[in-house]
Amino acid sequence: MLCSCGGEKAESAVSERVAAVGTEESIFLPREYYELEENERLLYLDITRGAENFDELISVTASNDKDSLLKVYTMIIRLDPRLLLLDEKYRYTEDENGNITSIRPRYLVDTDYGRQMRERLALTADTVLSGLSDDMSGLERALYIHDSVAILCSYTDGFMADSVYGALVRGECRCQGYSKGFAYLCCAAGIPAGVTDGSADGAEHMWSYFVIDGETLYTDVTRDDMGERIGRGYFALTEEEISSMGYHEQGLDEQDG
Numbered sequence: 217m218l219c220s221c222g223g224e225k226a227e228s229a230v231s232e233r234v235a236a237v238g239t240e241e242s243i244f245l246p247r248e249y250y251e252l253e254e255n256e257r258l259l260y261l262d263i264t265r266g267a268e269n270f271d272e273l274i275s276v277t278a279s280n281d282k283d284s285l286l287k288v289y290t291m292i293i294r295l296d297p298r299l300l301l302l303d304e305k306y307r308y309t310e311d312e313n314g315n316i317t318s319i320r321p322r323y324l325v326d327t328d329y330g331r332q333m334r335e336r337l338a339l340t341a342d343t344v345l346s347g348l349s350d351d352m353s354g355l356e357r358a359l360y361i362h363d364s365v366a367i368l369c370s371y372t373d374g375f376m377a378d379s380v381y382g383a384l385v386r387g388e389c390r391c392q393g394y395s396k397g398f399a400y401l402c403c404a405a406g407i408p409a410g411v412t413d414g415s416a417d418g419a420e421h422m423w424s425y426f427v428i429d430g431e432t433l434y435t436d437v438t439r440d441d442m443g444e445r446i447g448r449g450y451f452a453l454t455e456e457e458i459s460s461m462g463y464h465e466q467g468l469d470e471q472d473g
Contacts, residue, residue, distance in 0.1 A: 243403045246295040246410040247425075252288065255280055259288050263319065267292075267302045270327040274319045281314050294413055297396035297403070300337070300379040301330045324376075333381055340384045341404050344368075348405060354428040355452060358409075358435070361401045362451050366441040369394055391422045391438040398424045398437050414466040423450075423463065434458045 249260055255278040266274035280288070285308060293304050303322040310316050323330060344364045348357055369383050371390065376382035382389040383397030395411040402409035402424075409426035412434065416423070423436040434457075436450035453461070 243406070243408055244296065244298055244400075246291070248291055248295060252291075253284075254278075256284050256288050259284065259316075260292065263289065263292055263321070264296060264299060266319075267299050267321055267323075270301075270323060270330055272320065274321060276316045276318060279315045282308065282310065282316065285316050285319070295411055297380045297400040297411065300376065300381045300396075301325055301333065333385070336385050337381055341401060344384070344401060345405055354407060357405055358402060358407055358426050358428065358433075359448070359451060361398060361405065361407075362435055362437055362440065362448075363446050365394060365397045365401065365437045366446045369397065369437075369441060371438065371441065391436075394438040394441070395422045395424045395436075398435065399426070402426050412465050415464045417462040421463070423458075434463075436463075 245260075249257060252260065258278040259276060259280045262274055262276055289304070289306060292299055293302060301324045303324050305322045307320040307322075308316050309318045325333065344361070347364070348360060352360065365383060368387050369389050370387060371394075372388045373390065374382065374386065374388040376386060376393075377389045378392035378396075379389070380393065380396040380400040383393035384400070389397070392411075399409040399411050407426050407428070409424060412423050412425055414423075415421055416436070421436075421438075423434060423438070425432050425434050427433070431454075433452045433454065434450075435452060436458075439450045440447040450458075450461075
């Protein structure tokens with residue numbers, strides 16, 4: 217339900233705002249975004265757009281209670297590769313009906329340093345993607361990105377190890393960094409992609425998916441990084457193939473807790 221506007225008019229306004237997502241922005245949205253209610257989708261956009269600008273106060277434009285806020289915020293932290301500097305902790309204000317009116321996010325670094333980090337990330341991404349050529353097929357482009365991430369990264373803990381920055385700039389990351397690095401570069405190259413949170417062989421894990429000619433394929437760069445050489449046994453797997461290898465995707469409801 218929407219708060220101040222009321223009725224069909226308010227619902228229409230939310231639909232228009234959600235539909236107005238640009239192509240450049242929409243390619244980075246995780247597929248779980250489309251499982252949200254429309255008011256939650258708008259909340260997602262409010263938060264991500266505000267956090268991209270390092271806003272200290274983010275105004276909320278549709279009705280959402282604190283449970284919806286937790287669900288959406290958790291999704292952003294876990295699945296959106298762009299928001300590398302958004303901390304999981306935040307504060308919020310609500311009206312007398314329990315609807316969130318504004319959010320005060322917390323960032324991992326100050327604004328000036330954060331902008332410098334994003335510039336370094338953009339430069340690194342541009343350098344990697346400069347190796348793509350127009351005669352490559354979509355699958356060849358994805359494979360080039362897969363190999364590039366494996367070359368750049370070493371599996372280790374460290375500063376930003378769960379982020380695209382840790383993967384692409386520092387070259388030190390865990391599975392989250394590998395997965396987000398791959399997804400980030402694919403999206404930047406015009407290939408719809410995202411990360412999948414779940415388990416592999418019973419252990420918590422994250423891997424990536426990408427879409428070529430309407431088909432969703434999966435890749436696990438973490439397992440294909442073999443140090444001295446790059447494996448490709450976990451590249452471009454179908455859902456059936458990756459499921460048969462012991463991977464289990466965590467659904468949206470499971471992520472809510």
